[in-house]
Structure formats: structure tokens, C-alpha cells
Amino acid sequence: MTIPLIVFFYLYLLFIVVWLIFSIIALYHIIRYGQINYISIMAVIIYLAGVAVIFSLSFVFLSQIDWTASLAILQGKVGVFGPDY
Amino acid sequence: MFIYSLPGKLPGEKIIKIIRRDIFILIKKVILTLILIVLPALAFGMMLALYPNLLNGEISYPLIVLAVSAYGLFVWLFSFFSFIDYYLDLWIITNLRIIDVRQEGFFSRTVAEVKLFQIQDVTSELEGFFQFIFRFGNVYVQTAAEVGRFAFGQIPHPEKVRDIIIRLAAQDKEKHHHDVHHA
Known part of the structure; x- marks a missing residue:
């Protein structure tokens, strides 16, 4: 039995959607209920900068991957933990 | 302002x-975030020592990239929520x-x-x-x-x-x- 690698990417995208919802909730809370001062503004900027860095790095690494490959299950461990040289 | x-x-x-x-409470949350980053990194390092070709696999490398990206986003959001939990209680x-x-x-x-x-x-x-x-x-x-x-x-x-x-x-x-x- 084989699972196409792209399935894991779709699961990752699903996680991103859920993560985005909670991110928006967090930003809403601090903007709506926090005081408008340097701390809250810096916190939002630092958070968004960190998100941008993580997404940029993820894009760089994920764009290099061949998503047409498949994961073989119950057929031995070839390729799962690296090539068996 | x-x-x-x-x-x-x-x-x-x-x-x-x-x-x-007190700021000590926020420092505790920062330390927890650092633990959430460092411990999995150490575990991954140990796995690399056991399986040196882990990052060369056609399947393992994409899964690792997806997992690291998802975990990084999760920890970052967790730390932000920890800060909000501290900051909005007053x-x-x-x-x-x-x-x-x-x-x-x-x-x-x-x-x-x-x-x-x-x-x-x-x-x-x-x-x-x-x-x-x-x-x-x-x-x-x-x-x-x-x-x-x-x-x-x-x-x-x-x-x-x-x-x-x-x-x-x-x-x-x-x-x-x-x-x-x-x-």
C-alpha cells in the first residue's frame, strides 16, 4: 500500500488553516483588549515577523521537494529513514 | 504613547x-517556550545520530520539513498566546x-x-x-x-x-x- 507524499502536504495545509484561525483570534484579542502602547505594538510586530520568517523558510525548503513520490507502508522501510546504502 | x-x-x-x-511569571513562560524548542531539537539530533541518512531520504526529508514547519508555527503561536495570557490579565x-x-x-x-x-x-x-x-x-x-x-x-x-x-x-x-x- 502506498500513500502519495502530497497527502501529507494537504494535511500540513489543513493544519495551517487551523493555525491561522487561532492566530487571528490571538491578534484580535491583543488589539481589541490590550492597551495601545509600545509593548503591545512590538509584540504584534515581533509575532508577525516570526511568522514571516517561518513561512519563508518553509516555502524555500518545501518548494525543493518532489511531491510525486509515495510512502510505502507495510512493505519494508525503504526510503523512510533515508536510503539504505 | x-x-x-x-x-x-x-x-x-x-x-x-x-x-x-510579576515579570518572573513571563520569564517562566519564556523558559517553557525555550524547552519546547530545545528538547525536540535534541531528540532530532539523537535520531540523526542513529539514522545518519535521515535528511537524504526521498520520503523522510519532506516529512521532516513538514513536521518542523508545523511544530515551529505551533510553538510560536503558543508563545504568543502565553504572552497574551500574561499581558491581558491586569x-x-x-x-x-x-x-x-x-x-x-x-x-x-x-x-x-x-x-x-x-x-x-x-x-x-x-x-x-x-x-x-x-x-x-x-x-x-x-x-x-x-x-x-x-x-x-x-x-x-x-x-x-x-x-x-x-x-x-x-x-x-x-x-x-x-x-x-x-x-
Whole structure:
């Protein structure tokens, strides 16, 4: 039995959607209920900068991957933990 | 730059002090975040030692990239929520009342208040090793209101906050007494 690698990417995208919802909730809370001062503004900027860095790095690494490959299950461990040289 | 809108602001009301939990509490949350980053990194390093070709696999490498990306986003969001949990919990002392604002979880927010003239007793408490070293603790305000006991938890210099509340409560009681008898 084989699972196409792209399935894991779709699961990752699903996680991103859920993560985005909670991110928006967090930003809403601090903007709506926090005081408008340097701390809250810096916190939002630092958070968004960190998100941008993580997404940029993820894009760089994920764009290099061949998503047409498949994961073989119950057929031995070839390729799962690296090539068996 | 400082803008804060008081919930249900009363005429002539001024903010005297805004209090949050001691910075030591935030430092604990930062340390927890660092643990969440370092421990999995160490575990991954150990796995690399066991399986040196882990990053060369046609399947393993994409799964690792997806997992690291997802985990990084999760930890970053977790740390942001930890900060918000610390930052949005606050106590506001005004010249007329004390307001307790608490963020509880994602979708729950509680705002409680007590008028200064209803305060009967104020107690400060500093208990524990870290509390004693870093001078943070609790203040308990006994009131005649529906909320019988008001608590400030893990705040810096609780004895100073106690003194401020006692002074303001005495002033407000005197003013309240004067207004009632000369109305």
C-alpha cells in the first residue's frame, strides 16, 4: 500500500488553516483588549515577523521537494529513514 | 504613547495604577517556550545520530520539513498566546474603584470591580522562595460588595499595592461619607 507524499502536504495545509484561525483570534484579542502602547505594538510586530520568517523558510525548503513520490507502508522501510546504502 | 479605555468609566474617574503579574511569571513562560524548542531539537539530533541518512531520504526529508514547519508555527503561536495570557490579565486601581480583568482561555474574559468605599480590609502576602527573592506576591481585598474577596495574584511589591489601596479607600470613604451627609 502506498500513500502519495502530497497527502501529507494537504494535511500540513489543513493544519495551517487551523493555525491561522487561532492566530487571528490571538491578534484580535491583543488589539481589541490590550492597551495601545509600545509593548503591545512590538509584540504584534515581533509575532508577525516570526511568522514571516517561518513561512519563508518553509516555502524555500518545501518548494525543493518532489511531491510525486509515495510512502510505502507495510512493505519494508525503504526510503523512510533515508536510503539504505 | 499610552492609551487605555476604562471599562464603564465613571465621571471624574482617573487611573492611579495598572498592575500585571510579576515579570518572573513571563520569564517562566519564556523558559517553557525555550524547552519546547530545545528538547525536540535534541531528540532530532539523537535520531540523526542513529539514522545518519535521515535528511537524504526521498520520503523522510519532506516529512521532516513538514513536521518542523508545523511544530515551529505551533510553538510560536503558543508563545504568543502565553504572552497574551500574561499581558491581558491586569488590575486597574482608579480613584473610585478596583477593576480585575482576566483573560481565561481563548474565548472567555472576565471583568470584575469593587468600589473603593466598600473595602473593609486589605492584606498582602509574600510566600515562597522565588516570591521572597523577587518580591512578588498576593493582595487580598475584603469588601462589603457582592464579590466578598478580591484578589491580586503574583503581583510585584504587594505591600506597596496594599498601602496604595488602603490610602485610596480611606480617601474615598471620607468623600463618600461627606457626600452622603451633605446631599
